[in-house]
Amino acid sequence: MALSIPYYLSESQLVVALQRGEARAQKIVYERYANRMMAICLRYVANQADAEDVLIESFMRVFERVNQFRSEGSFEGWIRRIMVTESLMFLRKNKSLRQEISLESVTEEPDYQWADEALQANDLLRLVAQLPDGYRTIFNLYAIEGYSHAEIASLTGISEGTSKSQLSRARALLQQRIKTLETDVKSAPEYGKAAS
Template identity: 70%
Template sequence: MLRLIPFFTTESQMIAALKRGESRAHKVVYERFAGKMLAVCVRYCANRADAEEVMLDGFMRVFEKINQFREDGSFEGWVRRIMVTESLMFLRRTKQLRQEVPIEDITVEPDYEWADAAVNENDLLRLVNQLSEGYRTVFNLYAVEGYSHAEIAEMLGISEGTSKSQLSRARTLLQMSLKKLEQEPGRRNQSEHYEKTYRKTAD
């Protein structure tokens, strides 16, 4: 159910209007989800101007494909998946998405138990955005969106092993960057794992 918004009082009413092609429904959906979906696109595109372009293309795809939404799941989740797909298509189109270092070339073994990094959400967002497109994309798909390596491999046209190596390398680089932050004066330890903290910023 939606909170009271212009024209519609329930999500079902809004979706029905979308399927009828009503422009007011387009406006409501855009105003309701634009902020969240821009944040999704920024996580993949990094450049805000590119992310805004991808988001607009994503909404056009939402309106074109609305009849494919079966209303047996979350509408917001469905919109989000379209935005992720559009982001990946943009990265492929602009040749920004490429395979990174294979796992056998990783010289620093990641420590998956490092749970006391003294960082806040802004630090995490900044560090993740500093990763190369390949590492950042796999990290976002796995840690934020919750896709399996098999699903990521199919989405990106890579092997599961490559997906795993991308994630491993991304975690290693984040670990190294976070350890540098921990050494800065005035920071306090916090017990929440970095991926859980980062994931919360995506909701």
């Protein structure tokens, strides 16, 4: 007789099963959320192998701390916060949060109409992924996750001013890279043919 994995109809049933320590429920949670959570880890920890390590550590924390989940929001949102926190701890441990690069002043802004028409969301995510760790982290926390500078300061151990500065530098660097990409695309011989 084959052993069947129970199907948990609701999130609350799944949480209760996790709180009882059911291995099958852990497997279901991992299978249900791993891909989405890996994307979050990769936004912070750009190296694939390191992001996978953070993902596994994060799921271990989820299973260890599931009794702390109070159903005051979505379970997925709670898991997501753990993924972000574990990613930040990894970056802090590897001293990547305070990494800065010097920027020449951005004198020319990108053609935002061109960027809106020509760049896809994946292109922008790739540009964000290429930012130095500190800039990428603050940009993700502020622009994608929606944290305030005060919350970012608390999460990362930096000051609010440093958070604001890192975000400003991240934006300037993104503008610079979009402008470079725009120039490269517009100067390509096939662009003139496509635009005609």
